[in-house]
Amino acid sequence: MSDEELDRIVSQSTYRNAELRRLDLADGEADLLEGIMTSANEKARAGEQPRSKRLRKPLAIAGIATAIIIGGSAVAASTLLDRDTNKMISGAPCSLDSGDARLVASGVDGQNYTVEYWVVRSKGGEGDFVALKNAEGRWVGGSAGCGSYDKEFQPRTTPFAVAQWDADGKQTYLHLYGWAPGAATVVVTLGDGSKVNAVPGKDGYFLSLATLTADARDRIGGVVRNMDLLDATGAVMQHVDF
């Protein structure tokens, strides 16, 4: 089979560009475009002028008010799976058993929410879950990412990082978590080029909580660009692009 034939089979086995070009996206398009641009303009009028590319880089996470990283067995031994987190894990669409869940890190963010990072690594699948609880210990939200193991997938072997946030209009509360096995420090580069350092626990999981001084969601963009795993001397062990 030639390269061209193989490429053609790949192309024909998925959504085709010709069909997508015919899609009718006109309905509401003008309103949507206006909405996108108005949203950003309102922010500019409120005094938050878009930063130049030159300024974005060093802005980084200089405004960190809180950065708590706790990993390892000390945390895992102290907290039981509560009803809501149990429901989130067992309800995830990957058929995971919440009995396999373990707490690998937790901390308190700038809005006084306790952030718990739970993982499931089992024969049937894997998942990463974050649960948020308020000062009274009441479950206020969470997020889940999971995948199934089957003949096509292998257990996770690649380090990863996830950036999420919560915001109250004045500040952005960044929740950065992931897995960096064997690293003494992990440096995560966010979508705006800013970097966040985190220290993994002994099993490699990390959770870094930061309060950014402004609404930083736009700049972060929900994107983790890459991460560097550093050894104890600061040398780069591994660079992972996302």
Place this chain on the structure above:
Amino acid sequence: MRESGEERFRACYAAHVRPLLGYALRRTASANDAADAVAETMLVAWRRLDEMPPEPETRLWLYGVARRVIANARRSARRQDRLAGRLRLQFSTAVAQIEPPELPIAADVSAAMHTLSDIEREVLLLTATEELTPGEIAVVLGMNPNTVRTHLHRARTRLRAELAKRNGDTGHEGAGRNTPRHAEQEGVMG
């Protein structure tokens, strides 16, 4: 200044939203996930308009943004703002108009593609479906064109072997699964 920016964004949207949707559909588990990815990519494009390169590199830059959006989304569920929600609704409605291909071997190809490494699969898709050259793919992925060629060669070699193996394996149970790891996700942020 801002007006010219708006014109530029409108032109960018008109020219690239459909190719972007195709890019996302081919890399996510559902039309909703693809719509989310496109919505977020377009929002990032507007917010970073000053960083977006002029044509003909705009499309490559957008693919790069979309790639990172999708990679991150596979492991997380983020709260979407209302604008993203509206974009998602529109795209989901539009995508419902089309059906994935019914090529008899599509399921096998899809399954075989998922035996490739992430980077091999991405390079092959960018070549076969986005029809990019190794030089253009190098821009999207931020790597050397020669490295792209190496990944492409390995991807084709491994895919050929995997397809040959599957053709001789009539009892394969996994064919047809097209679920990227962590593509199944649930956002329950309060």
